[in-house]
Amino acid sequence: MSKPPRFARPFSRLLANAAPALIAVEALVLAWEGYAGLSGISPTTLPTPSRVVSQAIEHRGALLENTIPTLGATVFGFAFSLVVAFTFSVLIDFFTPLRRALMPVFVVSQTLPLVAIAPLIVLWFGFGLAPKIMLVALVTFFPMLVALLQGYAATDRDIEALLASMGASRATLFRLARLPSALPYFFAGLRISITYAVVGAIFAEYAGAAKGLGIYMLNAKNNFRPDLVLAAVSVSAVLTLALFGAAMVIERLATPWSQRDKGRRP
Template sequence: MTTPVIAGRTGRRVWRTLWPPLLLAVALIAGWQLVGQFAIRDAQVLPTPWQVVSAGWQVRGDLWHNALPTLEETAAGFGLSFVLSWLIATAMDFSDAARRAVYPLLVASQTIPVVAIAPLFVVIFGFHLLPKVLLVALATFFPLTASLAEGFATADGDAMRLLRSMGASRWQSFAKVRVPGALPFFFTGLRVSITYAIGGAVFAEYAGAEDGLGIYMQQMQSVFRRDLVFATILVIALVSVLLFASTYLLERLVTPWRRFETRRGSAQDRT
């Protein structure tokens, strides 16, 4: 099969995946435009999409200036969450006692509302980067840890026994069987967590910060610039979508064998 044919099939598959959400998004934006322009007719109540985009473009420098600290908080907090999730999930996989001790605490940590605990973190750790990083990590590490632990638990038992019979150590079996087997579960949790990351940073900024998208949104709300409030929300949504989409690219790079499994499964279904 030639490369142009493969590229054509890939393009058609991507288009089939993208056109339904794009069509729905266009319909929703068009409806918003019509309601704002002909029904509400008051930009202080509901600015139209065109007014939102126009206002955001005019203050793009301010939006970029405030987006940088929010992205820094998100990256640092998510990095901490990533490291903690692998450490905790690995400890839970190696020790049943650790699983029984830690898992209830993981679940309990998710019952704590970020909005309620954010001011406490600011009082304890100050207005600098640390409380935002901790809040982002708190908001994101549970899906990562739970998905990894589930992935480790569903590893191929026959492959594990085969490696152990050949003299492989527990760590070697873990690295060669359990980690690759857990990666699809991990990326599912990653996609859930990444959508919480920006929101966690914005909530943290609400509690106390010098700049950031959360602070900028509060400032625009206080001066009744609804168009810039919506523009800030649009920036947050676009960044979240880009981060979410990047997880698929990362998954393709880290787990190339999954493409062959998918193609083989599709070929078997056709036969």
């Protein structure tokens, strides 16, 4: 019996790992379909999953039109967040007093309620892309910053001592030892942050936007169309899963040694 192609093995492992979650989701959807269909509850209160899917297909043009601005705000906001997190992590790592000066400020920034901050940012910067980028960055940069700093701190001291004995500068130590050590931590923070990015963009659109999934949900809610609200929620969930999957693919490409170590574990 011939062995399956090498490229098919990771796919089969992925299916095996995802099977329990898929079964659980399917059971939940079937229970929802049965309850909403047999209980006599009004579709304007709780639509069935089949109605949500049919309405999503029927309104696919409007959903796509509003998904593109949300995706753009998510990608640009997350890219800006990534640059900010990496820049501050390097500054804090090179200049230790900055940790005591900046970390309390960053912690406080995470305690600010978005429901109060989002309308103010929209009021100050308008209804364009800028406030959405700022809000996405606000909710996503902190996990990446903390993950990077933990990664730098986890660098093997023996490697640093060896490089220092060879005359390596602080910048060389950072490039050859501290930065590679931080990559697994960084990608862990990246996966956490990416799940918040779409939510941040949608929340910014709720506060004020011309187009986007957030404003689409708001309009559907005001028109008493929970099926369209849930259709938009489903699109945002798929978008989040796609970005999460992209982050995992990038991690595999950027840290192949980490994946080999995982494969050796019993």
